[in-house]
Amino acid sequence: MSSVITRFAPSPSGFLHIGSVRTALINYLFVKKSKKEFKDSKFLLRIEDTDKERSENKYFESIINGLKWLNINWEEEIYIQSKNINLHKNIAEDLLNNKKAFKCICTKEQLDKKREKYVKERKNIKRLCTTCENNIDIQSLKKDYCVRMSIPNNGSIVIDDLVQGKVEVLNSEIDNFIILRRDSTPTYMLSVVVDDNKMGITHIIRGDDHLNNAFKQFHIYNSLNWKIPKFVHIPLMHGNDGSKLSKRHGSMDIIEFKNNGYLANSIVNYLLTLGIYSSKNEIFSIDSIIKDFELSKINKSPSKFDYEKLNFINLNYIKNLNNNDIINLFKNDYNFDATNFDTNLITKALDILKNRSNTLLNLKDNILPFLIAKNLKRNKNDVSEESIILLKKYKDIIDKENEWEKEKIERITKEFTNNENIKFNEIGEPIRLILTGKSKGIPISDILIILGKKETLERINNFFI
RNA sequence: GACCCCUUCGUCUAUCGGUUAGGACACCAGGUUUUCAUCCUGGAAAGACGGGUUCGAUUCCCGUAGGGGUCGCCA
Known part of the structure; x- marks a missing residue:
C-alpha cells in the first residue's frame, strides 16, 4: 500500500x-x-x-x-469542475486527433426514434450512432457536431471493484457515449475522468449507481494511457x-x-x-x-x-453530553439561550431530562416548562374537585418543609399518600400537571427539586388564583 | 426489455463448510416497593425457493423468484 x-x-x-x-x-x-x-x-x-x-x-x-x-x-481548496472546462475540451481534442473519439451529427430526435424502436423489438442494442464514425465528410466537419468515444465492438472490460468484486461487461454493451456536446461543452463522463486524473485520485469511492459508468470511463483512461484508479462502488x-x-x-x-x-x-x-x-x-x-x-x-x-x-x-x-455542551448547542443551533435562566435550575433540569430525550428538540421541549411557568398548558377543568382538596393539603405540608431534598420530599409525599389513604397517582398526576403542564413525566420529587421550593409554591398558588 | 448488483430475525448485522445460527434497534413479559421514560432480566423472531458439490452447506456452484441500479448532448 x-x-x-x-x-x-x-x-x-x-x-x-x-x-x-x-x-x-x-x-x-x-x-x-x-x-x-x-x-x-x-x-x-x-x-x-x-x-x-x-x-x-x-x-x-x-x-x-x-x-x-x-x-x-476535506483538504485543500474546493475543486470547482467548471473551472477546468478548457482542459476537458483539450483532452477531447486529443482523443479526436488520436481517433479514440469521433464526430457525430445524429440529432437527439433520430436517436430517440432508434432507441424506441430497439426497445420495441426487444433488441439489446445500446449503440445508436453507427454511421458517423466512418464517414469522412462528417469527420472533417469544423462545427455543429458532438464528440463520441470510439468503443470497440469486441472484447470486454473487467473491473476489480474493491467492494463489488470482479465485474465484467462486454464492450458491445457499451454505448459510444458523448464526451463533448454539440455546443462543445464537456459531459460528465469526460470531466470526471480528466479531473480525477488531474487530482491524482487513487480510489474512486462512490454510489453503485455509477458502476455502469465505470466501464465507460475505463475506456477513456485506456485511450489516454492514464493509470486506472481503484474503483469502489458502494x-x-x-x-x-x-x-x-x-x-x-x-x-x-x-x-x-x-x-x-x-x-x-x-x-x-x-x-x-x-x-x-x-x-x-x-x-x-x-x-x-x-x-x-x-x-x-x-x-x-x-x-x-x-x-x-x-x-x-x-x-x-x-x-x-455535558450540560455546557448542551447549552452551547441550544444557543448556536436552536436559537435558545438557556443562560438567560437560573443556572442552578438549568443544571438540575438537564441532569435529569437529558436521560430521556431522543433529540435536542425533545430535550428543549422537556426543559421549557421548568423555565417558563406562564406558558404551561394547564386547565382547571383537568383537575377534579377531590384533587384540588388534596393539592391544598399537600401544599400546606411542603410549605412547612425546610429541607428541600429529594429523599425528604419522597418521604413526606409517601407519608401524605398513606395518611390520606390514596394511591400515589391521585396526588402525583395533578401535581405534575400543575407544575409542568404534563400529567406524565419525570418523578414528582425530581420536579420539586428542579423547581425549588419557592417556584414550586408559586406555581401551585398561581393555579388556584 | 437488456446489462449489472443484491437476498440471514420486522430492521441493521455476525458467521474464515461442522455454531443450540450470535449481537443491536424495535416488539412482548417481569423487575427497579409512583406515572412516562431510562435502566436490568427474560421472551418471541431469520438463512427466499429448487437443484447440485461435499461425510457435512447459511457459507461454494447452477437455476428460479423477488428487490435494486443503469440504459440522456443529467451528473
Missing part, C-alpha cells in the same frame, strides 16, 4: 442528503485510516457543476454546510420500505437532521452501522473504529434507513 487520495464529488443540483453523506463518510474514513501510515493521503471535495442549468448556489451551500456540520473535513441506501430514499425517509437536506435535534456524531455513528462497520457495542466514534475499518468489508447489499435506531443512538449521545 501507499498513500491514497479520494474525493467526494457531488453535483450541486440537489441538497446533500443522508445517502450521499454516507458516501462522503466512507471516502473520509478510508483516508483517515490511510493517514495513520501515510501522512500525505488526502480527502478532497469536488463540485461537479458542469450542468449550469441545474446547479444552484443553495445546493452548493447545502453540501458545504452539511459536511462541515458532520465534521467530514451500495445505495434505501428508504425504510425498500424504495428509493424519499423526503419522508431521509432524502431531505442533511441539515434538517440538525434542525430536528440530531447530533452530528449520532448521524455519523448511525451511518457507520449501516453495512460499514459492525461490533457488539453499536455506539462508537469514527476514531475508535479506524484501525478495523476495511473497504472490502463493506456490505454489497443496500440497507434501509431506520429512524428507530437513529433515535436510540441519538439518545445515547445526548445522555453523554
Whole structure:
C-alpha cells in the first residue's frame, strides 16, 4: 500500500442528503485510516457543476454546510469542475486527433426514434450512432457536431471493484457515449475522468449507481494511457420500505437532521452501522473504529434507513453530553439561550431530562416548562374537585418543609399518600400537571427539586388564583 | 426489455463448510416497593425457493423468484 487520495464529488443540483453523506463518510474514513501510515493521503471535495442549468448556489451551500456540520473535513481548496472546462475540451481534442473519439451529427430526435424502436423489438442494442464514425465528410466537419468515444465492438472490460468484486461487461454493451456536446461543452463522463486524473485520485469511492459508468470511463483512461484508479462502488441506501430514499425517509437536506435535534456524531455513528462497520457495542466514534475499518468489508447489499435506531443512538449521545455542551448547542443551533435562566435550575433540569430525550428538540421541549411557568398548558377543568382538596393539603405540608431534598420530599409525599389513604397517582398526576403542564413525566420529587421550593409554591398558588 | 448488483430475525448485522445460527434497534413479559421514560432480566423472531458439490452447506456452484441500479448532448 501507499498513500491514497479520494474525493467526494457531488453535483450541486440537489441538497446533500443522508445517502450521499454516507458516501462522503466512507471516502473520509478510508483516508483517515490511510493517514495513520501515510501522512500525505488526502480527502478532497469536488463540485461537479458542469450542468449550469441545474446547479444552484443553495445546493452548493447545502453540501458545504452539511459536511462541515458532520465534521467530514476535506483538504485543500474546493475543486470547482467548471473551472477546468478548457482542459476537458483539450483532452477531447486529443482523443479526436488520436481517433479514440469521433464526430457525430445524429440529432437527439433520430436517436430517440432508434432507441424506441430497439426497445420495441426487444433488441439489446445500446449503440445508436453507427454511421458517423466512418464517414469522412462528417469527420472533417469544423462545427455543429458532438464528440463520441470510439468503443470497440469486441472484447470486454473487467473491473476489480474493491467492494463489488470482479465485474465484467462486454464492450458491445457499451454505448459510444458523448464526451463533448454539440455546443462543445464537456459531459460528465469526460470531466470526471480528466479531473480525477488531474487530482491524482487513487480510489474512486462512490454510489453503485455509477458502476455502469465505470466501464465507460475505463475506456477513456485506456485511450489516454492514464493509470486506472481503484474503483469502489458502494451500495445505495434505501428508504425504510425498500424504495428509493424519499423526503419522508431521509432524502431531505442533511441539515434538517440538525434542525430536528440530531447530533452530528449520532448521524455519523448511525451511518457507520449501516453495512460499514459492525461490533457488539453499536455506539462508537469514527476514531475508535479506524484501525478495523476495511473497504472490502463493506456490505454489497443496500440497507434501509431506520429512524428507530437513529433515535436510540441519538439518545445515547445526548445522555453523554455535558450540560455546557448542551447549552452551547441550544444557543448556536436552536436559537435558545438557556443562560438567560437560573443556572442552578438549568443544571438540575438537564441532569435529569437529558436521560430521556431522543433529540435536542425533545430535550428543549422537556426543559421549557421548568423555565417558563406562564406558558404551561394547564386547565382547571383537568383537575377534579377531590384533587384540588388534596393539592391544598399537600401544599400546606411542603410549605412547612425546610429541607428541600429529594429523599425528604419522597418521604413526606409517601407519608401524605398513606395518611390520606390514596394511591400515589391521585396526588402525583395533578401535581405534575400543575407544575409542568404534563400529567406524565419525570418523578414528582425530581420536579420539586428542579423547581425549588419557592417556584414550586408559586406555581401551585398561581393555579388556584 | 437488456446489462449489472443484491437476498440471514420486522430492521441493521455476525458467521474464515461442522455454531443450540450470535449481537443491536424495535416488539412482548417481569423487575427497579409512583406515572412516562431510562435502566436490568427474560421472551418471541431469520438463512427466499429448487437443484447440485461435499461425510457435512447459511457459507461454494447452477437455476428460479423477488428487490435494486443503469440504459440522456443529467451528473
